[in-house]
Every structure is written in structure tokens, then in C-alpha cells.
Amino acid sequence: MSHPDARAGVAGAFDPADPVAVRRAIRERRFTGFTNLVARTVVQGNLVAVPADYADAFEAYCRANAQALPLLGRSAPGERTIPSLAQDMDIARDTGGYMIFRDGELVDTPVDASGAWRDDLVAFVLGCSFSFEALLQRHGVRLRHLDEGNVSAMYVTDRDTTPVGPFAGKLVVSMRALRPADAIKATILSARYPAFHGAPVSLGLPGDLGIEDLEKSYGGHGLTRLKPDEVPVFWACGATGQIAARAARLPLCITHYKAHMVVTDLPLPKED
Template identity: 80%
Template sequence: MSTGSPQAAQDADPGFDTADPRAVRRAIREGRFTGFTNLVARNYVQGNLIAVPADHADAFEDYARANPEALPLLGRGEPGRRDIPAIAADLDIARDTGGYMVFRDGELVETPRDASPFWRDDLVPFVIGCSFSFEALLQRHGVRLRHLEEGDVSAMYETDRDTVAAGPFGGKLIVSMRALTPADAIRATLISARHPGFHGAPVSLGLPEDLGIADLERSYGGHGMKRVLPGELPVFWACGATGQNAVRAARLPLAITHYKAHMVVTDLPLPEDYA
């Protein structure tokens, strides 16, 4: 599977309107866009996908509602349906992120670009708020996000903080990290706090050990921009990957999630924000 790069959307003439969420989804579905979604449809909310069998869906919703900083719930689908009309028109959630992880009994068995061969009629999709949405808001207000400048995504870390368990779901809080100047850390705190739908305010900053993170070089999944330069602080936000981690640990017979940085692009406009 190609994971593309965040710059892909900036190439000359991508052949579709990169600002239009419906055009982005169609381009992904037809294989014409294979990049990360963080730099397309930037005026629209994006989300994590977590699909679980129907007999675990209520417990997963309970888990999300008990841990709203990590798992702000944007939408829940119906069993056997691959659309969620409340958040996106003409959505095929099994094809429109362009990258998936398929777990069986907690083991990652496939990372297809199209999940429809693996979809099952009892799967219930959940869409969970994502930091790509607040990154767009931060940039509107002049916060410098160096990981984007470097063509990377933010690093994630497993913390030593327990989430609130529900049914078979539990485990540690996963966070995303951005390296910011002190002034930008303060500005980013104030802006993100106004958006609980995309994780809200940071959960910690400045001291990785406050979250039990011993080594910033060792990120969750190994990817993302991990370097903090002199004059910068690491700033940590609760991350939707917390849900992926919980689903994996619950060893459900089947679960399907989006793949790294290939998010559900919705038609929900990003809120206006006047800092």
C-alpha cells in the first residue's frame, strides 16, 4: 500500500478540487489520490474510523463517551451500512479513506487501500474527532507546525495513564505530540481548548515524563516527527489512536480502522474561530 506524502495534494494539477471533501473522497475511492488527508479539504472536519461488530458497538460507544478527550464521537453508522449521511454525502466508509487496518482477534492481518472485501454486514462504523482538524485551526491563527513543514505527521506516544474502561475496551491513553515554541504552545492551548470535538486542550506539555514517556524517539508505531528543537516544547494532546489501541487489545474477531493519516473526510465545516 502506498502511504503517499502530505505534499501530494500540493502537486500541480492533482486533477480534482482538493478543497472539496466530496471530490477528495471520490478521488480517493477511484485511486486518483493516495496521499495523507491532512492537507486536503482543510476547511472540513476529518475523523478516525473504528468499525466493530454490532454486538460490541454499544460498549465501544460507552468507552468513547467515558473518554471524550481521546474519543470525541462525531458519528456512528448502522450495521451493514457503509454510509453515515449525518456527516458526509455519498460516503463509502469502506473505500473513502484510502488506507485501512484489518484486525482479527487483535492481530493486524491486512492494510488494504480498499476495505470492502473485508467488510461485514454486522460491522458498525464510528467516526472519532481527529487532530488534523485542530491543526488546520492552529495554522489559521499563525501557530507554526514544523512537522507539516517537514512533510511529516505528528508523533504519537503510549502514556502511563489508564483510560476509563467500558466492556472489553480499556488500556492506556495514546497522545499525539507537536513541538512548539512557548508562545505557540500557549496559543495552541487556548485555541484547541475551544474545540472539544477535536480533543480539546492539551493533556500535558513540556515534560514527557509527566505522561510516563521515557524517550521521545520511541513513538507509538514508530512514525511521526519526534524531534524537539532548542526553543521548543513538546505539547501533548489526547489522540484517537487510543480507540484503535483499545479495539486491538479487546481481541475482537474483526475490527477495521483507518490506516495512519488516511482519515474519514467529512462534509462538516470546520467551525469559525476568532482567537
């Protein structure tokens, strides 16, 4: 399998604040890194693309589990753009890394999914915690994983989602290591933004979610070690959709590769 180098940087000059420039740089392989430190004034999202025969059921699954899977946009079958989210966008090339599943099994992790894209695929873009991280930082919440050039870790919990049709599975969460005062502030602030997962599902209690070892993250990446003055704070995560699509054993499903998100043109909310 081929896959993007998650820590690779910039190979050509572009404006990291401009979402159009970021997408073009990704498309042209001039930027191959995580997207959590670029395009920080616009909304980013998770990608799940499923065959059209399953699209309505997947949308219903998202709406039944809206905290984990807040729906930002849906493409027409075969279309590789969602005009309501961005104009100059090719979903099959602009995410920077993809995971391709066939019958629930991971078969490839290309940097360009256009070769696997089918005319019947419907792409869904779902809210992502990368969006609220920028909002938290505006209010002075320290996010150590960003200071260290890392991303938040993800975990599969023991909580069941609400099943719809062939889609079901466990809730996935993302974790941020926060000082107690920041954890309280982050809880209050994130609750304002249901499109980016809203308030945490648990604060300081990994066992409450069936998480036995923070160092064993889903996908094997992200900040997992806490400092003595930090507590783990868990938010619902859009990777829940990937789990459900895999469990449904769809003939084809394409998602983003870890920490390489769909960059939209939608501006983040202005501060109150």
C-alpha cells in the first residue's frame, strides 16, 4: 500500500491560510502534511464516500448519530465536488490521503483516489474537531498536541451507535490532554458548535468509555501520554462513520486518511 507521509511539510510555496491554495497544494503534492495547522479559519471535515445504493441509509445513520457525524454536505452520485462547501474542489484528489475499503477490508491508502472513484459514489463530508480546535485556541485553551506538531488521538469506545440499515458500530472519540481549567473552558466553548461535535462525551474518565490504555489509539497515532497536570477529554469523532461503513462490508467505501481532512471554504464562526 502507498500512503502519505503524515509529517511531511511544504514542498512548494503557498498561502496556508487560503483554503483554495491549500487544496491546490495538496492536489499538486506540494503539501502532504496534516491539515490541522493549515486553513485554520475555515471548516474542515471527514470524508466518507459510499455507493449510491447505500447513500440514503448512510445519511440517515449520520442524522441518528449527529454528535459523532454532523452532516456538512453530500455530493450528487459520481460528483467529486460539493458546491455548497467549496468551488475549486476535487474530493478525490484534494484530501491528501485516502483509505479504500472493499467488503470492509482496507485494500489501499493512496494519496489520490481518482483511480478508484466510481460514477455511483456519493461523498459525505462530516464535521471535524479540527474546526473547533482553532476556536478553542482563540480563547486561550492550550492544545499541547498542536504545540508539539501532533494530532489528537482517537479511540474506539464500548458505546453502541444507533443503527440504521446496514450501518452500525461503536462510537469513536478523539482525545485532548488538557489542564483542568482548560478542560472546563473547552467543554463550555465546544458545546456551542454542534457542527463540530459539540460538548465532550466524557471528561477525565477513559474507563467510562471502555478505554483501557490511552497509548493504544485507533490508527496508532496522536498524542497519547498525559502529563501530571492534565486530564483526558473525549469528544465524539467522525471516524465513527468509517467504523460503521466497514462493518456494513460495502463493496466500496473511500474515506480520508488519518488527519488529512476535507478543507472547505466555509468560514469558521466569528466569535460572540
